[in-house]
Amino acid sequence: MSCRLALGRIACSILVALYFASGRVGAFEEETRLTPEQVQFFEAKIRPVLIEHCYRCHSVDGQSVRGGLVVDNRDALLAGGESGPAVVPGDLQESVLWHAINYRDYRMPPSGRLPSNVIEDFKTWIEMGAPDPRVQVGVVIHSRVSPEDIEQARSFWSFCKPVRRVADPGPHRTWVRSDIDRYVASVWNDQGVEPTADCDAETLVRRITFDVVGLPPTLEQRQKFLNRSKKDMDAAISDLMEELLSSPQFGETWGRHWLDVARYAESTGKEADVTFPHAWRYRDYVIRSFNDDKPYDQFIREQIAGDLMPAADDKQWNENLIATGFLAIGPKSLAEQSPRQFQADLVDEQIDTTTRAVLGLSVGCARCHDHKFDPIPQSDYYALAGIFQSTETFFGGSRSQRNRQPSDLIILPVQDRVPIQPRLSVEQLTILKQELAEKEKELAEARRAQRTGSTGGNNSFLNVAILDQMVSQLASRVASVDSTGRPISFCMGVQDRESVRNARILVRGEIDSPAQEVPRGFVQVLDAGTYRLPNSGSGRLELSKWLTSRDNPLTARVMVNRIWQTLIGHGIVREPDNFGMSGPQPTHPELLDHLAIEFMDHRWSVKHVVRSIIQSRVYRLSSRHDAGRLEADPENKLLARGNVRRLSAEAIRDAMLSISGQLETKPPKASSIASLGPVVVGPNGPMPVPMASVNLLNPAARDSMTAEQRAEAMRGAIRAGARNPNINPLEIPDYHRSVYLSISRSHIPRALDAFDFAEPSLVIGTREVSHTAEQALYVLNNPFVLELSDALARRLTQHTKDPRERVVHAFRLVYGREPTRAEIEAANQFFRKGDSSTRSGNLKRDEIAFRLLSQFCQALFGSAEFRILK
């Protein structure tokens, strides 16, 4: 890092004061004031020992960094590794290093104890305050973003508060149905554009239903809408919309949109991919919030700082705690050895997700340097980092070879009346604890065997891996119940730490290169400086209020843009997570501001915005191909026609389930990952030990077995799991709505994965849309699709005996319309041809007919019309 020494105009006046006062720019004077005797003692007695015996495993330049501990500079030594501070100046008992060299807890160095005189030297050194001249030369990072730059940037459109402007639809006055239309039509005047026609009622009822609840209209809904719309289209739309908005399917669909942005998943991802068995509570919280039409500002505040918000009762408190799962469910690299690096990455992930999801700004870019495009100096990032560093994140997990960074969970104030996991009797719990102790012992033995190579090579490796995983699972099972064996209800989330601390800027974002401290705060370009962060808390509560203040120019705009994109097909800002200077300009800035202000004026009601867009005339425009309009405006920036959209992965699957009559509309309790428990599902971990084998510990089954049989049963279960890699507990057929399918970051259910599901490790504001061979293969060959096609065929045969009427009914169910004559002819041809080709087998006539009918249903599911929303 080239540190600019010339103090010219720098970003933060506070820093100027601090470092002028120190006299020597860039040096932490007070830390380096050592006497010559102290330095000499360190150089003669301590440093050579550290180099010879510790550096190999504990230095930045050594072969590895074991236990996250680095001893080659003072900061790192004081910060320590996984086990806490290696050295606490003046306090032998608190210094892990002292215990380690005395072969208590740890045995360091492993090659043999240090001579007693050397140990004595360390005692002297720690007691004299561990003087250590190896201080990194203090570095001050000077931002290239000046206060003037920031001030100037405040005039950038997205950093200015939304303002209401009038719009004149001119000659399109009669076309206009709502305020939204006025803004859209006003642009047409300048461009000489005419809007296309409205779409027909059949198209519109399908569009509205899929948009609002992610499902096709039922036959009744469709018929009612068609009848009503003949007399009064506006009323028909309103009726249908209100019915849908009040159904629980609304939250399941719109909650899922938020889950894309919140990078929701039920596992850590990365190398180990350890499950998050409690993440589903956050998922259900999101769905509930959308169904309740919780004000969006409150929704955001709860997710950032629910734990700090006042709660009227325990139920509310519960909800607030679960909401903070937003900050805890991100991807995590459990293989990371250094707790400090892990913590820095965790905080980074929280900053990145929060700022992009809520503000549409990528502040995370400023971790290593000033933001390249936006007026966000690196100090802004660390101002936020201080807030999150003063926050502790609880995501669970149990220590194992594959999980070096486990954490606790939050115990909910309101416990589940019926727990998710079965209750254990006190007796069972005792046995479980015994089993844990036994396995721990076995593990220690296996480790020893592995080290000494006393038992057959590879096997000891395998044994250690399996035992390690079992110990980890048993330990977490024991920890999951109270002393009476009753399962404890946990959630993921965050809490303030006891001590609040400002962050230090890290040079290039590297944890071992700290520069100056920055006070906790927000993003300067958006902050008028009206918030004071207290020393008594992390500042998250203030952050949440600042994010959702009416003065914040971005939060409302970003959310209404997301809603618009969902309903219209493109955002007004086409990169919904990038409202910064490198992002695209809004196509309709006045409309965006109008929607944002309306949103805030109507208590941040998402349903209000959805309602007003669906009631607009723009929403009704036909998407029919129109060569002239396409050529004039290929990207449809003027919105003079509707957009053709492809259904989401969830809508495709849910619609197949719903049309075939197989959809389970009742939400499941928890999720399949919750019942799997905390296990490693990732590529580099052991195969999960099936819960079944752990359940062998239940006394009834167990008492009838000898100890040997028991051990064999467990090993057998493990081997079976390893030998049957195709049995994936996450791919067991499930008939619930897709939002309830368990998402592991290393394994997305196939039905969703094939159709461009959101990558769950990233903030995804817009999903890709592709048409791939993989999708075709899925529809043509997947057993679940075949099963649903059979189910639809059964539904048709139960509906009528008349083959022709079956075809017509199928079109109504799948496409929501009557078939054309050409389509009936095509279907007949398919049946005729299939009939003759299948007849050669030994099948009975009605069996052949059923198979063909099922194939016909499958073809409708596979056709473009089913997948596309006109």
Added chain:
Amino acid sequence: MSDSRRSFLQTASAGFGYLAFAGLSTLNASRAAGFYAALDQEELGNPLAPKAPHFPSKAKHVIFLCMQGGPSHVDTFDYKPQLNSDMGKTGSGLRGGMRRLMASPWKFQQRGESGLWISELFPELGKHADNLCLIRSMHCDQPIHPRAMTQMHTGNAQFVRPSLGAWTLYGLGTENESLPGYIALNPQAAAGQNYGSAFLPAIYQGTKVGRQVGPRPGVSRAGSNGPAVPDLSNPRMTRSSQRAQIDFIQKLNQLKIQRDGEDSHVEGIIESYELAFRMQDKLPELMDLSGESQKTQDLYGIGNNATDNFGRQCLIARRFVEAGVRFIELSHGNWDHHQRLRDQLPDKCNEIDKPIAGLLADLKARGLLDETLVIWGGEFGRTPDAQNGDGRDHNNKGYTTWMAGGGVRGGFSYGATDEHGGEAVEDKCHVHDWHATILNLLGLDHEKLTYRYAGRNFRLTDVYGNVITKIRA
């Protein structure tokens, strides 16, 4: 663009999926603007259509032989005589305070006309020494397996980023009409990230063929029995009745176009069915080796217990190259020799020695080696000093990978580690440099191959990477 390429694209448009991804490309055209700027509008239609490289190059295909676990370089491709003479030395005099140095138990020999030093563990591969370009100064940032493996694939262990194969496919498209452009053979179980496209469109991600299972990193089992690709065959229908069903689907799709007018989505879906139908035939056909002569099978060591598995993979890879697949990755595991190196390393080397030698010979004989870049390497190497008796620990500070064919300089050794093989010291090659060089060999400028995501242009090498021009032939 040349006339032949133009006409190829035009004729290809009928059966290639020219319009298949039009819907997607409108979305992404702006994101890839920098990269696509030089291309014709018509090429924008299909993101998988072959694209001209940034500059002329020999390599058209990649076969990446990925060794999981960290193969020891000092016992294979990095000859360190001083390690032998300093055997047993220990203490502070050595770099990083090493443990007892362990000489390589195996002899090294100069092989080929070039005289490259290669260990006796690779007798067959050694015969191709004059085709090998050893990079003996590799280093990466991650000392642990999964993270190093991720960095090797995506350049970044911290964030989810597109893999080398995905970038390659994005940059060059593919020449095949019936197969995916990026195939991961025998992939690590669920290691999706290493073959993933991250923020690049999903179309560029690796298609996993065959499956690797195992309780530990690097434990691989042949994926010859399990389903190679999910949903590749129909459990109920014959080929002809499925064709009749697809014809019906396509009829419905065409009727929709007649009714509602042109629609890139519908056209894309139509193409997707045709490609899927072809893939159902083509993929199993390519993986069926029964049509290969006994001589060829022997060449790869197929039929021999030790070499059968990897031999099959190598032969399938050659068939994929012939079929026009752009990027093929093979995996071979169990190189993590913390102990009993003396017993285990020879087995591992033996398992791949003949298959790889066979692959190189076969590619050469068919005139494919020039246009196929073969890359061999693990996520890192191993320490010169001993661990657990005769094991070696992880070493990300210095190790060896090699390349062959595809326009690299054969019989050449680039860079060096210190006298014991502990650390790269001369002409160091970071994984970022390695990535930049691979793209360069494919005719792609790693600084220009960008994709816009979250408001900025991303590239495989982030802000790093220097092309090692010396290894170009």
